Amino acid sequence: MTRIWLAAAALTAAAMPLQAETVAPTDVAYTDGAVEMSLTGMAGDPASGREIMNKGAGNCIACHQVTDLPEYAFQGNVGPSLDGAADRWSEADLRGIVSNAKEMFPDTVMPSFYRTTGFTRPGNAYTGKAAEGDLDPLLTAQQVEDVVAYLLTLTE
Amino acid sequence: GTLPLAAGPDDDQLVINGETEIITEAAAPAHMEYVDTIYSGWRFRTDETQALELDDFDNPGMLTVDAAIEAYNTVEGSAGESCASCHGDVDSFAGFAATMPKVNEDTGKLMVMEDIVNTCRTEQMGAEAWKWSGDDMQGMVALINLQSRGEPVNVAIDGAAAPFWEQGKEIYYTRYGQLELSCANCHEDNYGNMIRADHLSQGQINGFPTYRLKQAKLISVHNRFRGCIRDTRAETFAEGSDEFRALELYVRSRGNGLSVETPAVRQ
Numbered sequence: 001m002t003r004i005w006l007a008a009a010a011l012t013a014a015a016m017p018l019q020a021e022t023v024a025p026t027d028v029a030y031t032d033g034a035v036e037m038s039l040t041g042m043a044g045d046p047a048s049g050r051e052i053m054n055k056g057a058g059n060c061i062a063c064h065q066v067t068d069l070p071e072y073a074f075q076g077n078v079g080p081s082l083d084g085a086a087d088r089w090s091e092a093d094l095r096g097i098v099s100n101a102k103e104m105f106p107d108t109v110m111p112s113f114y115r116t117t118g119f120t121r122p123g124n125a126y127t128g129k130a131a132e133g134d135l136d137p138l139l140t141a142q143q144v145e146d147v148v149a150y151l152l153t154l155t156e
Numbered sequence: 157g158t159l160p161l162a163a164g165p166d167d168d169q170l171v172i173n174g175e176t177e178i179i180t181e182a183a184a185p186a187h188m189e190y191v192d193t194i195y196s197g198w199r200f201r202t203d204e205t206q207a208l209e210l211d212d213f214d215n216p217g218m219l220t221v222d223a224a225i226e227a228y229n230t231v232e233g234s235a236g237e238s239c240a241s242c243h244g245d246v247d248s249f250a251g252f253a254a255t256m257p258k259v260n261e262d263t264g265k266l267m268v269m270e271d272i273v274n275t276c277r278t279e280q281m282g283a284e285a286w287k288w289s290g291d292d293m294q295g296m297v298a299l300i301n302l303q304s305r306g307e308p309v310n311v312a313i314d315g316a317a318a319p320f321w322e323q324g325k326e327i328y329y330t331r332y333g334q335l336e337l338s339c340a341n342c343h344e345d346n347y348g349n350m351i352r353a354d355h356l357s358q359g360q361i362n363g364f365p366t367y368r369l370k371q372a373k374l375i376s377v378h379n380r381f382r383g384c385i386r387d388t389r390a391e392t393f394a395e396g397s398d399e400f401r402a403l404e405l406y407v408r409s410r411g412n413g414l415s416v417e418t419p420a421v422r423q
Binding site: 075121125136 | 164
């Protein structure tokens with residue numbers, strides 16, 4: 001049994017090269033809160049990023065207003081409006097803010113979307129039960145890139 | 157689009173049944189470092205939700221309280237007693253809830269109302285303990301708290317209560333879960349703001365057990381705590397845990413000065 005499982009693991013590893021450029025959440029390099037390098041080496045898709053602003057683990061508009069997203073009701077105001085974000089921040093800044101906003105704004109209430117360690121009583125999603133095994137980041141590397149690509153469209 | 161930009165609490169005043177004035181705004185107790193004024197959650201709700209609390213005939217939580225009046229007078233358990241046979245009229249508890257939770261001098265245990273009810277059930281009546289968040293329990297807790305409606309909350313935080321209060325305070329300021337949010341992040345730093353469709357209040361518990369329209373029943377303090385911690389993608393504490401007892405004392409003390417408002421109605 002063990003051996004078959006190991007063989008399967010080896011196979012998966014062999015199939016990895018395509019994703020080899022994905023930077024793991026624990027390996028992201030921050031400089032003054034910013035992240036220069038793309039997390040995936042692939043361009044982000046702003047249309048996908050636009051949807052992540054509203055749904056699932058992104059849900060950015062729980063806290064932020066974005067005039068460009070009138071179709072999404074009930075935008076929160078715990079954080080600042082993101083209108084004109086691309087005028088205020090570089091791509092690298094935005095990648096850093098979305099990946100781990102605590103690097104740019106220590107103590108911020110904004111969650112770290114591409115971080116997997118250092119939490120107190122992490123749960124298994126929204127079940128209230130303890131997390132099992134390693135945590136997945138709130139957004140995948142590509143989703144972070146997609147959101148950054150969308151934020152870069154927010155000019156005034 | 158047009159955004160519902162809610163600000164802080166509104167200016168409405170709460171008088172129940174045209175006679176019981178509820179203090180929904182007060183100077184913050186001295187132990188609160190970052191807040192000047194405390195508000196009941198009622199002040200953050202819509203007019204429609206607020207209206208349900210103005211008259212007990214409109215308050216959906218009163219149905220469960222009425223059932224608790226029955227239970228209060230009903231003999232149950234091996235000792236052949238009812239609550240009434242020992243305590244007489246339920247209004248003998250007037251004022252009692254305003255000082256809860258408190259430490260039992262004999263055992264040194266921090267007792268919340270559910271603990272007292274279940275102690276009387278198991279030790280005095282020979283009846284089974286009630287489930288923490290069930291209608292039986294929350295109806296009875298609401299009935300006892302209702303006897304103090306209008307009275308300002310005034311829990312002790314010194315003496316025997318001090319270590320529990322410190323523990324509760326620490327929990328209140330701990331950023332739990334993968335979202336790393338503390339009670340204070342939402343209910344102290346951001347009350348008055350909108351988080352998605354929710355208008356954040358100060359997370360006060362002066363109105364508990366509270367009838368929650370979304371759940372269509374009376375919900376316990378610990379059930380609410382559980383829900384809020386779960387929403388941070390955290391492993392919660394259990395209802396009836398020592399952590400939640402301590403947190404209840406601490407949060408209750410942040411409302412010292414607000415009226416007991418039970419059963420409040422919330423969205």
